[in-house]
Amino acid sequence: MAATAQKRSAWSVIWDYLTTVDHKKIAILYLMGGGFFFLLGGLEAMLIRIQLAVPNNDFLSAGMFNQVITMHGTTMIFLAAMPLLIAFMNAVVPLQIGARDVAFPFLNALGFWVFFFGGVFLNLSWFLGGAPDAGWTSYASLAIDSPGHGVDFYALGLQITGAGTLMTGINFVTTIITMRAPGMTFMRMPLMTWTTLVAAVLIVFAFPPLTIALFLLIFDRMFGSNFFIVEAGGNTIIWEHFFWIFGHPEVYILILPAFGIFSEIFSIFARKRLFGYSSMVFATVLIGFFGFMVWAHHMFTTGLGATANAIFGVATMAIAIPTGIKIFNWILTIWGGSIKFTTPMLYALAFIPSFTMGGVTGIMLATVPADYQFHDTYFVVAHFHYVIVGGTVFAILAGLHLYWPLMFNTMLNERLGKWTFWLFFTGFHLTFLIQHWLGLWGMPRRVFTYLDGQGYNLANMVSTIGAVLMAVATLILAYNIVMTIVRNERVGKDPWGDGRTLEWSLPLPVPYYNFAQIPLIRGLDAYQIEKEENNGEMIPSEPLDDFHMPNNSFIPFVMSFGLFVTGFGALYFASGKDWAINAVSNMPVHDWALYVLIAGLAITFISMGVRSWKDDLGYYVKKEELERDLAALEEERGAN
Amino acid sequence: MAELNQKPLTDVQLKQRKLERKIEMRHHVTSFSLMIFLTFAAFAMVALELDPLIITAAVIVMALVQVILQFYYFMHMKDKGHGFIRLFMLVGMYFAIAFVLCYVLIVWIGLPIGSV
Ligand code: HEM
Ligand SMILES: [Cu+2]
Numbered sequence: 001m002a003a004t005a006q007k008r009s010a011w012s013v014i015w016d017y018l019t020t021v022d023h024k025k026i027a028i029l030y031l032m033g034g035g036f037f038f039l040l041g042g043l044e045a046m047l048i049r050i051q052l053a054v055p056n057n058d059f060l061s062a063g064m065f066n067q068v069i070t071m072h073g074t075t076m077i078f079l080a081a082m083p084l085l086i087a088f089m090n091a092v093v094p095l096q097i098g099a100r101d102v103a104f105p106f107l108n109a110l111g112f113w114v115f116f117f118g119g120v121f122l123n124l125s126w127f128l129g130g131a132p133d134a135g136w137t138s139y140a141s142l143a144i145d146s147p148g149h150g151v152d153f154y155a156l157g158l159q160i161t162g163a164g165t166l167m168t169g170i171n172f173v174t175t176i177i178t179m180r181a182p183g184m185t186f187m188r189m190p191l192m193t194w195t196t197l198v199a200a201v202l203i204v205f206a207f208p209p210l211t212i213a214l215f216l217l218i219f220d221r222m223f224g225s226n227f228f229i230v231e232a233g234g235n236t237i238i239w240e241h242f243f244w245i246f247g248h249p250e251v252y253i254l255i256l257p258a259f260g261i262f263s264e265i266f267s268i269f270a271r272k273r274l275f276g277y278s279s280m281v282f283a284t285v286l287i288g289f290f291g292f293m294v295w296a297h298h299m300f301t302t303g304l305g306a307t308a309n310a311i312f313g314v315a316t317m318a319i320a321i322p323t324g325i326k327i328f329n330w331i332l333t334i335w336g337g338s339i340k341f342t343t344p345m346l347y348a349l350a351f352i353p354s355f356t357m358g359g360v361t362g363i364m365l366a367t368v369p370a371d372y373q374f375h376d377t378y379f380v381v382a383h384f385h386y387v388i389v390g391g392t393v394f395a396i397l398a399g400l401h402l403y404w405p406l407m408f409n410t411m412l413n414e415r416l417g418k419w420t421f422w423l424f425f426t427g428f429h430l431t432f433l434i435q436h437w438l439g440l441w442g443m444p445r446r447v448f449t450y451l452d453g454q455g456y457n458l459a460n461m462v463s464t465i466g467a468v469l470m471a472v473a474t475l476i477l478a479y480n481i482v483m484t485i486v487r488n489e490r491v492g493k494d495p496w497g498d499g500r501t502l503e504w505s506l507p508l509p510v511p512y513y514n515f516a517q518i519p520l521i522r523g524l525d526a527y528q529i530e531k532e533e534n535n536g537e538m539i540p541s542e543p544l545d546d547f548h549m550p551n552n553s554f555i556p557f558v559m560s561f562g563l564f565v566t567g568f569g570a571l572y573f574a575s576g577k578d579w580a581i582n583a584v585s586n587m588p589v590h591d592w593a594l595y596v597l598i599a600g601l602a603i604t605f606i607s608m609g610v611r612s613w614k615d616d617l618g619y620y621v622k623k624e625e626l627e628r629d630l631a632a633l634e635e636e637r638g639a640n
Numbered sequence: 641m642a643e644l645n646q647k648p649l650t651d652v653q654l655k656q657r658k659l660e661r662k663i664e665m666r667h668h669v670t671s672f673s674l675m676i677f678l679t680f681a682a683f684a685m686v687a688l689e690l691d692p693l694i695i696t697a698a699v700i701v702m703a704l705v706q707v708i709l710q711f712y713y714f715m716h717m718k719d720k721g722h723g724f725i726r727l728f729m730l731v732g733m734y735f736a737i738a739f740v741l742c743y744v745l746i747v748w749i750g751l752p753i754g755s756v
Pocket of ligand 2: 247248251294295297298
């Protein structure tokens with residue numbers, strides 16, 4: 001690779017990333033963007049735990065506490081967990097199905113930049129008069145009342161990032177359905193691809209309700225409509241339904257790709273074919289379908305009535321069945337395998353009991369009469385952290401170690417990785433296990449402090465100590481990443497030695513066109529089959545020839561920037577207007593708001609126009625170049 | 641990403657194509673005139689000041705027919721290779737109807753379901 005790895009100026013690298021449409025580079029962008037917001041959300045979590053460490057604390061004021069918990073939840077779900085999973089989808093899925101890129105590379109870049117600008121917009125609220133403070137669920141009764149522009153930042157910021165996520169969802173559905181290599185039938189797709197497909201479908205169906213809900217909120221707060229204004233005949237419960245019709249599928253969007261990553265890890269490091277592949281696929285699809293029928297389990301205490309509660313309660317419990325199928329399949333995959341305890345495998349092993357505990361408390365919560373007791377206490381906090389941290393975050397950390405060589409062709413240090421794992425694992429259980437009891441003892445969630453003598457002191461202190469351990473683990477991970485980048489020890493093809501699926505059959509670093517020749521897929525675990533039967537060489541499905549690739553483009557960045565500007569215009573539009581809701585009608589008037597709004601939309605629409613009317617035909621990768629690259633690889637192999 | 645693989649058509653193929661286009665065109669024109677007629681019927685019913693209940697029911701049914709015509713004849717859902725699209729639309733429609741039903745029952749009518 002010496003020929004292509006010439007020194008490039010910093011600016012040319014930055015420009016490359018600003019304009020890239022390559023899924024591998026977009027994956028790195030998502031990893032950096034999501035990683036940044038993950039650190040930010042983690043910082044907010046530490047502030048929460050410091051505030052709650054001792055009774056009657058005034059480290060954060062009540063108002064500030066509300067802003068911090070709202071931003072913690074919103075950031076972690078929308079700006080950290082989902083983008084980090086999308087990073088792995090981008091890095092892995094096209095390689096795993098034998099494609100040269102995703103179906104719509106331009107849209108992929110646009111999705112990233114829209115997400116990024118939306119996230120920045122949301123977080124600028126800290127500096128522009130205060131962050132949103134109505135909780136990550138932003139129930140309308142609170143959100144309409146919340147003074148200042150905080151909730152406007154929430155509504156507009158999520159609207160913008162949500163658009164980016166929706167684009168990415170559409171992109172992955174199309175990619176997986178239409179761009180699989182010859183021979184890769186649906187029942188030969190690796191589980192990571194399957195779970196990505198189902199999660200992407202969930203995105204396509206679940207985000208539109210959120211979009212509608214956010215528009216209703218935006219119209220109420222910024223343009224004077226009355227959807228949620230009870231005095232004017234509105235109804236705040238509508239928000240709750242909309243939000244949870246989105247919200248419950250959203251938690252499956254978070255967990256399904258995690259299931260995918262763990263399925264890969266189990267079969268790689270137990271060195272066995274995944275047990276019960278077809279039942280895994282079936283369970284994944286079933287979970288996706290059921291995910292839409294259970295949203296009202298978040299609203300048992302709103303007064304839906306006994307019949308509705310019973311229906312939704314039973315439907316919710318039904319989801320435990322496909323989830324249970326998966327758990328047993330993973331256990332049987334490990335069973336009798338020759339296990340390698342690498343860092344990713346440690347996370348995967350720890351995931352099974354941790355996530356199962358979250359599932360069990362989920363069933364407890366779905367029991368309606370019991371939920372009247374649990375609802376809005378720390379028991380719920382414990383439940384969703386067990387599933388989200390024990391599932392999604394473990395998967396992100398495991399995936400980071402597993403796929404790091406594929407993305408950066410170096411290996412993260414295993415010793416430091418194991419330190420991170422043990423500290424994070426211990427810290428996680430220390431923090432959240434005891435919160436189940438706090439909830440049962442009656443400690444309400446989202447309240448900024450508690451009194452001395454209620455019996456909450458010790459448990460809260462334990463919880464805070466656990467959080468410190470997780471913070472230390474994260475710092476070690478950061479150190480590990482920096483050291484790995486500095487050392488820059490390159491690894492070659494199939495760095496874990498036991499790769500089974502197509503992505504591990506590629507040379508590292510992966511060529512920008514991925515596959516010189518699209519391979520022929522002869523079964524599940526395509527690469528493993530060729531290791532057993534063809535000396536680890538994939539069989540090409542096409543002759544070596546020119547092929548077409550898309551050009552880079554700066555337009556996605558500009559288009560997203562336009563939406564960012566539009567956001568500010570919409571946000572300040574209602575300030576000080578007498579028709580506006582009380583929350584903003586006594587703020588200073590900003591006459592420029594309308595012009596900013598128009599200017600932002602103009603930027604976006606003009607760049608859309610440029611994209612539509614200016615032909616961009618891409619370019620061809622020439623056969624000669626491919627031959628040169630293949631010869632270089634051959635030579636390298638000879639030298640080893 | 642595929643190459644454009646253009647060979648000149650033989651006479652027979654050309655004829656076949658033309659015939660297919662002609663049938664397609666006839667389908668289009670028929671469904672289009674049907675849609676115009678349905679729209680006209682809807683307006684006519686309102687102009688005749690029939691019972692609002694009848695009008696509402698009829699308009700909803702006619703709208704459904706129009707939607708189906710639109711999807712199948714104008715947006716090519718009847719053609720081959722649209723299996724996934726059909727699956728997605730049916731699933732989406734199923735969810736949407738379930739959601740709307742829930743909204744009507746427990747938000748709009750507002751009575752807890754058990755109490756009626
Ligand atoms: C067996 C599977 C599951 C069941 C039966 C279940 C059930 C429930 C129920 C009934 C609630 C509402 C509790 C209340 O507010 O009183 C809840 C809350 C929650 N669950 Fe689950 N759950 C399951 C899996 C998951 C998974 C896999 C995730 C995410 C990866 C998740 C994330 C959440 C979150 C974030 C909340 C709290 C939302 C909030 O009020 O802020 N759950 N769950
Ligand atoms: Cu839920």
